[in-house]
Amino acid sequence: MKILHEGKGLLIPETYLSKLDLLETERAIKLTKDTFEQKLAQALELTRVSAPLFVRPETGLNDDLNGVERPVQFDILDLKADVQIVQSLAKWKRMALAAYGFAPGTGLYTDMNAIRRDEDLDNLHSVYVDQWDWEKVITPQQRNKETLRQTVEKIWQVFLDTQAKVCDAFPAISRYLPRKLHFVTTQELEDRWPEKTPKEREDAIALEHGAVFLMEIGGALHSGKPHDGRAPDYDDWSLNGDILLWYPPLERAVELSSMGIRVDREALERQLAIRGAEERKKLTFHRMLLEDRLPLTMGGGIGQSRICMVLLEKVHIGEVQASVWPEEMIRHCAAHGVHLL
Numbered sequence: 001m002k003i004l005h006e007g008k009g010l011l012i013p014e015t016y017l018s019k020l021d022l023l024e025t026e027r028a029i030k031l032t033k034d035t036f037e038q039k040l041a042q043a044l045e046l047t048r049v050s051a052p053l054f055v056r057p058e059t060g061l062n063d064d065l066n067g068v069e070r071p072v073q074f075d076i077l078d079l080k081a082d083v084q085i086v087q088s089l090a091k092w093k094r095m096a097l098a099a100y101g102f103a104p105g106t107g108l109y110t111d112m113n114a115i116r117r118d119e120d121l122d123n124l125h126s127v128y129v130d131q132w133d134w135e136k137v138i139t140p141q142q143r144n145k146e147t148l149r150q151t152v153e154k155i156w157q158v159f160l161d162t163q164a165k166v167c168d169a170f171p172a173i174s175r176y177l178p179r180k181l182h183f184v185t186t187q188e189l190e191d192r193w194p195e196k197t198p199k200e201r202e203d204a205i206a207l208e209h210g211a212v213f214l215m216e217i218g219g220a221l222h223s224g225k226p227h228d229g230r231a232p233d234y235d236d237w238s239l240n241g242d243i244l245l246w247y248p249p250l251e252r253a254v255e256l257s258s259m260g261i262r263v264d265r266e267a268l269e270r271q272l273a274i275r276g277a278e279e280r281k282k283l284t285f286h287r288m289l290l291e292d293r294l295p296l297t298m299g300g301g302i303g304q305s306r307i308c309m310v311l312l313e314k315v316h317i318g319e320v321q322a323s324v325w326p327e328e329m330i331r332h333c334a335a336h337g338v339h340l341l
Contacts, residue, residue: 259300
């Protein structure tokens with residue numbers, strides 16, 4: 001299938017035709033989200049909790065993602081102080097686990113809604129972010145790659161079960177997800193394709209295996225450069241990864257989930273030093289972690305709209321999510337039968 005490049009970052013298959021009309025799409029979105037949420041909670045023994053839309057900057061709870069994204073900040077009259085829209089809930093979830101007193105092997109999940117003002121808008125990225133954020137308590141003995149792998153495999157089974165439910169309800173949708181995930185590290189990809197960019201390596205390995213879990217993201221590779229950026233204060237860079245799917249409608253790899261075993265005291269100290277961010281030790285979250293007042297955890301985020309997009313075989317995230325887009329992108333999509341909500 002020929003892929004057209006229309007404007008900055010926009011990809012559209014030349015002969016695209018949505019398999020569901022608008023009303024069917026809305027019904028399928030609800031079925032997809034309801035099914036995935038229920039099965040994720042069962043698979044990982046998670047309890048749903050409420051989560052904040054904004055936090056105070058001085059708590060250190062907000063996530064700085066790759067370190068360059070600007071959070072949306074505004075003042076609250078009664079507080080006489082500023083707050084920030086969350087960019088993710090990685091740190092907040094860990095504090096919530098401590099506050100609620102979750103036992104090892106159990107955890108929480110929540111609907112995370114965020115605004116990422118600096119996002120480059122394209123088929124997969126929106127200013128509005130909606131995802132399931134989950135976190136669970138683990139023991140010191142479980143801080144290893146085998147725990148990570150077993151958890152990823154459970155999550156992938158949730159993807160497969162959700163696909164089956166959606167396809168039963170909407171027969172026009174294809175069952176194309178591979179049954180198994182291939183596990184690979186970022187260093188293995190660099191060793192195999194040193195001449196490729198990280199994104200090109202992701203596309204190559206996803207095309208080869210259909211779906212992969214790409215591990216160890218954030219630290220420097222043998223080349224001296226990291227595969228991709230990661231904040232130094234939530235994932236342990238040696239115990240994390242992304243689920244990547246080869247997505248035929250766009251002929252590229254699509255990230256479905258980012259997750260990992262979180263930093264303990266030693267990993268936090270090490271990664272803050274690498275990033276030159278040791279001043280964060282003064283923040284509330286970081287002090288609690290360094291004083292061993294937070295549980296050991298693992299967790300991640302799973303994009304709700306991203307899941308709906310790939311399971312319903314759409315080509316733009318705006319087909320399953322109401323957001324704002326550049327006028328040029330709206331025009332190009334409309335000209336090729338891509339209806340943005």
